[in-house]
Amino acid sequence: xxxxxxxxxxxxxxxxxxxxxxxxxxxxxxxxxxxxxxxxxxxxxxxxxxxxxxxxxxxxxxxxxxxxxxxxxxxxxxxxxxxxxxxxxxxxxxxxxxxxxxxxxxxxxxxxxxxxxxxxxxxxxxxxxxxxxxxxxxxxxxxxxxxxxxxxxxxxxxxxxxxxxxxxxxxxxxxxxxxxxxxxxxxxxxxxxxxxxxxxxxxxxxxxxxxxxxxxxxxxxxxxxxxxxxxxxxxxxxxxxxxxxxxxxxxxxxxxxxxxxxxxxxxxxxxxxxxxxxxxxxxxxxxxxxxxxxxxxxxxxxxxxxxxxxxxxxxxxxxxxxxxxxx
Numbered sequence: 001x002x003x004x005x006x007x008x009x010x011x012x013x014x015x016x017x018x019x020x021x022x023x024x025x026x027x028x029x030x031x032x033x034x035x036x037x038x039x040x041x042x043x044x045x046x047x048x049x050x051x052x053x054x055x056x057x058x059x060x061x062x063x064x065x066x067x068x069x070x071x072x073x074x075x076x077x078x079x080x081x082x083x084x085x086x087x088x089x090x091x092x093x094x095x096x097x098x099x100x101x102x103x104x105x106x107x108x109x110x111x112x113x114x115x116x117x118x119x120x121x122x123x124x125x126x127x128x129x130x131x132x133x134x135x136x137x138x139x140x141x142x143x144x145x146x147x148x149x150x151x152x153x154x155x156x157x158x159x160x161x162x163x164x165x166x167x168x169x170x171x172x173x174x175x176x177x178x179x180x181x182x183x184x185x186x187x188x189x190x191x192x193x194x195x196x197x198x199x200x201x202x203x204x205x206x207x208x209x210x211x212x213x214x215x216x217x218x219x220x221x222x223x224x225x226x227x228x229x230x231x232x233x234x235x236x237x238x239x240x241x242x243x244x245x246x247x248x249x250x251x252x253x254x255x256x257x258x259x260x261x262x263x264x265x266x267x268x269x270x271x272x273x274x275x276x277x278x279x280x281x282x283x284x285x286x287x288x289x290x291x292x293x294x295x296x297x298x299x300x301x302x303x304x305x306x307x308x309x310x311x312x313x314x315x316x317x318x319x320x321x322x323x324x325x326x327x
């Protein structure tokens with residue numbers, strides 16, 4: 001089995017704990033202090049190693065990090081509330097993240113960070129590589145449960161964001177992943193397409209993605225999903241092209257909520273492009289990076305360049321990985 005870490009989740013989660021020790025202090029100054037910075041990085045390593053040790057027979061570990069997303073080019077108000085106000089310590093926060101990224105690379109871990117791509121985009125591309133190309137099991141470690149839309153029988157998600165640890169998998173793969181569940185965690189089978197419908201129809205406040213219909217909530221969505229075909233062959237998959245997917249969703253949703261099809265299609269098409277992690281989304285983008293590459297090409301090149309470079313074979317302990325014990 002391989003493990004894919006959402007590096008930004010790992011970093012932010014550990015930082016929120018780290019800052020509790022410095023309440024009321026200037027966090028920029030704290031992060032500029034070399035000793036305190038190393039304490040923070042050690043905590044990151046401890047969290048990384050603890051998670052890896054929760055599973056058996058781990059072959060490779062990959063960590064992905066965000067860059068400035070292509071979605072801003074398509075939708076300037078993307079994540080509006082999160083990006084218009086930066087904390088005073090933001091520059092130092094990013095500098096230490098860059099240091100942590102370099103540290104991981106130097107240890108032989110595969111680190112993926114591609115211009116224009118968010119971590120979610122990269123997690124999808126790596127999941128295709130391991131789950132489809134290599135036909136190997138991949139476990140994604142993240143607190144973002146929305147990423148469950150990319151799960152397949154070979155790809156599962158471990159959410160360690162709370163005391164209620166959950167390992168999510170597709171219903172048909174539950175019998176296999178049951179033997180991978182760490183002690184104290186719960187196995188939760190979920191249909192990936194249901195997660196995508198949630199994001200497309202209900203939007204996402206944190207990303208400033210609007211609902212297709214105001215007032216249409218989770219309970220109504222459950223009723224809508226219950227009306228959809230039970231035969232998996234009649235439900236769009238990640239291989240489906242974007243417009244046929246939007247049309248399929250809009251046709252059924254417009255009828256369910258008694259809205260004009262054209263109005264629903266326009267909104268569904270927009271939201272689908274923003275939230276769906278699928279090859280056809282990247283194929284349809286007109287985004288080109290500074291190297292004159294499309295986003296899909298850039299991500300595929302990154303995977304091809306790094307897929308055979310993994311070079312870590314020590315124990316997953318602070319002493320082995322970081323090189324010094326906890327003081």
